[in-house]
Amino acid sequence: MTNKASPPLQLPADKIEQVFARFAKANPEPKGELDYVNTYTLLVAVVLSAQATDLGVNKATGPLFARVQTPEQMVELGEENLRDAIKSIGLFRTKARNVIALSQQLIEQFGGEVPSTRQALESLPGVGRKTANVVLNIAFGQPTMAVDTHLFRLANRIGIAQGKTTRAVEEGLLAVTPARYALHAHHWLILHGRYICKARKPACNDCLIADL
Numbered sequence: 422m423t424n425k426a427s428p429p430l431q432l433p434a435d436k437i438e439q440v441f442a443r444f445a446k447a448n449p450e451p452k453g454e455l456d457y458v459n460t461y462t463l464l465v466a467v468v469l470s471a472q473a474t475d476l477g478v479n480k481a482t483g484p485l486f487a488r489v490q491t492p493e494q495m496v497e498l499g500e501e502n503l504r505d506a507i508k509s510i511g512l513f514r515t516k517a518r519n520v521i522a523l524s525q526q527l528i529e530q531f532g533g534e535v536p537s538t539r540q541a542l543e544s545l546p547g548v549g550r551k552t553a554n555v556v557l558n559i560a561f562g563q564p565t566m567a568v569d570t571h572l573f574r575l576a577n578r579i580g581i582a583q584g585k586t587t588r589a590v591e592e593g594l595l596a597v598t599p600a601r602y603a604l605h606a607h608h609w610l611i612l613h614g615r616y617i618c619k620a621r622k623p624a625c626n627d628c629l630i631a632d633l
Contacts, residue, residue, distance in 0.1 A: 430579070430580035430583075431580050431583060432579070432580040432581055432633065434597065436633045437581055437597050437598070437599070438599055439630070439633055440579075440581065440630050440633060441598065441599060441602035441606060441609065442602075443629045443630055444602075444605075444609035444610075444613070444629065444630075445602060445605070445609070447629055448609065448612070450605070451605050451608035451609055451612060452608065453475075453555070453559055453608060454475040454476075454479075455467065455470060455475050455478060455479065455482075456479045456482060456483065456486070457482075457486065458486050458490055459490060460534075460535045460556070460560040461490065461491060461492060461527070461535055462482070462486045462489075462490055463535075463555075463556060463559060463560055464523075464535050464542075464545075464548070464552075464556050464560075465482070465495070465520055466478055466479075466482055467552045467555045467556060468516060468519060468520060468523070468547045468548060468552055469481070469482065469507060469510055469516050469520070471512070471516070471547075471552070472511050472512060473510050473511045473512075477509065477510055478510060480509065481506060481507045481509050481510050482507075484506065485503075485506045485507065491533065492523075492524035492525070492527040492528050492533050493524075493528060493533060495520060495521065495524040496521060496524050496525055496528065499521070500517050500518060500521045503517040503520060503521060504517040515547075516547065518546075519546040519547025520547065522546040522547070523545040523546045523547055523548065526544075526545055526546065527545070535556065535560065537557070537560075537561045539553045539554075539557060542556060542557070550587075550588070550591075551567050551568060551569060551587070552567075553565075554566060554567035554568075554591075554607075555567045558604070558607065562604065564600075564603035564604045564606075565607070566591045566594045566595050566598070566606065566607045567607050567611075568587040568588075568590050568591045568594070568607075569611060571610075571611050571614030571615050572590070572594075572607060572610050572611050572614055573587050573590050574614060574620060575610055575613060575614035575618050576590045576593070576594060576610065577590065578618065579618065579630070581593075581594060581597060581598075581610075582594045582596075582597060594606065594607075594610075613629075613630075617629075
């Protein structure tokens, strides 16, 4: 006889409050792990981070951002030189093409500045909803929920938000996260999923919220 799958877990509001309260106490000002020097380089770094580790991206962008910090400088660098600079990153050819194209679009349509709306950001080559959410949160202080692989898995596993798609989880998280924690919520969750509640070997003994 086979066991039936357990129904999805959904934490009640009081426990969700406790989850974020503990995260906030332990790490009041969480930061993303991508290195950048301004809003433009943040955007580039997030685009480059798709299907790549932050550490790997930082190794490539350290030398790159030392000499390229504006869309104009990136276009002047050119796609071939950019490919050489980021060739250690997965999908570097496609990413180089997108970064040059988005840089040209920033110059032509936005005066060389990174726009602060989701619609405008998502109009840029290589920029999807998750990338836009990261930029809106970090650069412009908007309480977005950038759902990556870690956050998608974590939200479902610990019962903060259930969903079969990243968009469903994003909407679920936005609905249940207390407003006072909304700005930093996605950072806390991503870091927790990356370092504690890992996919294969979660470090439950080191978990701040295991008892919840």
